[in-house]
Amino acid sequence: MTAEYVLRSLLMLFLALLSANASNWLYLAKLSSVGSISDEETCERLRGLIHKQVQICKRSVEVMDAVRHGAQLAIDECQFQFRNRRWNCSTLETMPVFGKVVTQGTREAAFVYAISAASVAFAVTRACSSGELEKCGCDHNVHGVSPEGFQWSGCSDNIAYGVAFSQSFVDVRERSKGQSPSRALMNLHNNESGRKAILSHMRVECKCHGVSGSCEVKTCWKAMPPFRKVGNAIKEKFDGATEVEQRKVGTTKILVPRNSQFKPHTDEDLVYLDPSPDFCDHDPRTPGMLGTAGRQCNRTSKAIDGCELMCCGRGFQTEKVEVVDRCSCKFHWCCYVKCKQCRKMVEMHTCR
Structure with a gap:
């Protein structure tokens, strides 16, 4: 050397x-x-x-x-x-x-x-x-009337x-x-x-002004x-x-x-x-190089999230776990939503 x-x-x-x-x-x-x-x-x-x-x-x-x-x-x-x-x-x-x-x-x-x-x-x-x-x-450089005819404001x-x-x-x-x-x-x-x-x-956002929701006058501004x-x-x-x-x-x-x-x-x-x-x-x-062991994967996917690619050919293990979701949600006047809790068993796949 x-x-x-x-x-x-x-x-x-x-x-x-x-x-x-x-x-x-x-x-x-x-x-x-x-x-x-x-x-x-x-x-x-x-x-x-x-x-x-x-x-x-x-x-x-x-x-x-x-x-x-x-x-x-x-x-x-x-x-x-x-x-x-x-x-x-x-x-x-x-x-x-x-x-x-x-x-x-x-x-x-x-x-x-x-x-x-x-x-x-x-x-x-x-x-x-x-x-x-x-x-x-x-941005105060955006002002006046646009070529489209609306007023820059906001x-x-x-x-x-x-x-x-x-x-x-x-x-x-x-x-x-x-x-x-x-x-x-x-x-x-x-x-x-x-x-x-x-x-x-960047986009243009607008608000209409006029009688009964009409858009006689429209003011707009530029937004991210x-x-x-x-x-x-x-x-x-x-x-x-x-x-x-x-x-x-x-x-x-x-x-x-x-x-x-x-x-x-x-x-x-x-x-x-x-x-x-x-x-x-x-x-x-x-x-930062943590590997994929223990990562969840999608058994039916052929993309990178699929178990074959995510697990790098090492295989995966499957277990059934209980998942709690909100269900049967109803809107109550006024003004809240009330839901039940539904439990179901799902298969979870993780890389070896």
Whole structure:
């Protein structure tokens, strides 16, 4: 083993450790609240932030509770979207919260970065619209009469502010020195893809005004989509993510498809550098690699949630369990719903 090989290996390990810090801010979701921050020194005690994020925290202390909410939103949505997959976004009490999965350039990491950037933009924008932040409010650039003839009114979501804050807070790690160039390009691309998932699904909501419910006058405002719709869009991009590699064009480094037969990815697509592990077996040396033993599976499904694929060929065991459901629900005037509790036995299948 040559000294050059050892040096190269140590350098790669060092860069990997640096990358591991990139999504550590998601650890804020473990806090009950950061809204009680009363001084800038508290920002330095928040776990998971790098120095530049601490500086942003000090300048925007009142925004940090929205960031915490965004972190929880990202984790919840990740767990919903991947609930039927081998890797199901299980979190750890350590950093990074998803384990080493997000420190590698896999498509799972691509999803985590995209949903995280989107969640901060979403949560901060929602805090602006609800009047929780002094620095921002409704989007007052949306006013007057639209080309369609309706009056812009109400509180349009200030998505521009939310996106700008997400870009400054989430992207800052990737723009720091010492980051692996190809991984930084991947993360920045996926961060922006996540934010675009909100921008491309912005909608117009309206209210009619007039006698007896007529719509003589209609006032409208711009609103973000439900975050579930954002998560669905990013998950769809995950399923069609493009494997890329770094290439130098002139003095610029860019990411291009590894397979030249594939069409170039767009700004809204997810990209990844490394193939994913199979996630079948628990690896104690790799935090977050929990395996699928003990996971529930669907015996009749041929998809990834089916017992054949979920259990990785190890087989599964079946047991009957009692399930209690609400049933025979009736609406009582006025105004509540009363239900009975029905018990039934169902088969539950779990991977060996």
